Amino acid sequence: MKQLSYVFLLLLAISCAEKKPVDRMDDEALQKYADELAHRYIITDGHVDLPERLKGSGFTTDSINSVVKTKEGEFDYERAKKGGLTAPFMSIYIPADYQKNEDYGKGLADSLIGYVNDIVRLLPDKFAHAKNPQEVEANFKAGKISLPMGMENGSPIGTDLKNVKYFYDKGVRYITLTHSKNNHICDSSGDSAKWNGLSPFGIEVVKEMNRVGIMVDISHVDDSTFYQVMKLSKAPCIASHSSARYFAPTVRRDMTDDMIKKLGEKDGVISVNFYTAFVDSATANYQARSFKEIGKIMQEKKLKFFDPEVEKLMTQYKKDHPAPEVDIEVIANHIDHIVKLAGIDHVAFGSDFDGVGGMLPKGLEDPSKYPNLIYRLLKRGYTESDIEKICYKNLFRVWNKVEEVAKVSN
Ligand SMILES: [Zn+2]
Secondary structure, eight states: OOHHHHHHHHHHHHSSSSSOOHHOOOOHHHHHHHHHHHSOOOOOEEEHHHHHHHHHHOOGGGTTTTHHSSSSSSOHHHHHHHOOEEEEEEEEEOOOOGGGSTTTHHHHHHHHHHHHHHHHHHHHEEEOOOOHHHHHHHHHHOHHHOEEEEEOGGGGGOTTTTHHHHHHHHHEEEEEEOSSSSSSSBTTTOOOOOOSSSHHHHHHHHHHHHHTTTEEEEEEEEEHHHHHHHHOOSOOOOEEOOBBBOOOOTOOOBBBBBHHHHHHHHHHHHEOOHHHHOOOOOHHHHHHHHHHHHHHHHHHHHTTTOHHHHHHHHHHHHHHSOOOEEEHHHHHHHHHHHHHHOOOGGEEEEETSSSSTTTTBBBBBBGOOOOOOOOHHHHHHHHHHHIIIIIIIIHHHHHHHHHHHHHHHH
16 A cells, blocks of 8 residues: 555656656657747847848848848848747957957947948838847837847957947947957957956956946957956856857867856856857868968968958868768757756857858758757757747846846946
């Protein structure tokens, strides 16, 4: 009798516990469910390079329809809608070259912000600005895609701290401290040590970002910069588009296990980058080889990086030497790894769509494929509440916290 009641209680406990979707659905139902979730919840994407792509194609307001539908790049309204991507952060990307300009690239930043304003102004039924999570939610309810902004490279702040507030007022909600080279704010993962982390001015920039309410983005920075920011920042930080160095040890702009843990401990969030040369070791090596060979030709022909001939060389190289194929599962591996190290509350998506020359995993080629990724996560045993956190809740928590810290310090 005693044994029977024990079995009964055990069965009751099992039936009461929430069964994981993968345990109660067949494959077809799971795929459908993944698609439903992609549309039931907001999906944030920490980094989309649409403004940079528009700049490259000579954007004018006459070509606004290319934002709705295009064969170029990865992001357009139709593909985003299809995949449920509703809050892509528009990257205001300032290449390292602009750091030498008299205005530190501020003019370029203003012009790219102008593109985002044009999109919202000309397509008001499809897109809207979003200055905080509440506005993203309101836009989502109205069926619109939010276009929050993040500035990739703090260079345009120049030497005047007031520019932090200037960019906040223009709608910028995160700033990546630097890009591929050291700047006057900090050391980059793509350069040799200059400041050994933050410069004296960089320390003031991080403080000012905390005060104003701009998220500090540690993607692209050197490890030394990362650790200083972790000590200094009063608010949690983000990696807007970074992956785990564990899978691609030569990629210094990816995060080590220790950095992932640290960012998690400080309540931050890592938005996983989908660029295959950052997430897969063989592709990282392939990319390094291709840059070396193209670099040699550039030197011989005295070509500059932005020369149109360089793009042609790259296209030809890729044709002659196809890149290794990377499956979408690799991105799920990165997410698993980060969850294992930092927990489910510290991971999100940061595709880098429109910024990686089409080098994306099979099954995750553009925003319409977001349900595929959710399906892979469900298959690995993630629950609906886990998916909700990865899609938007984790990033919203950090974003809200950054605003709170700013309110307290003002
Ligand atoms: Zn980047």
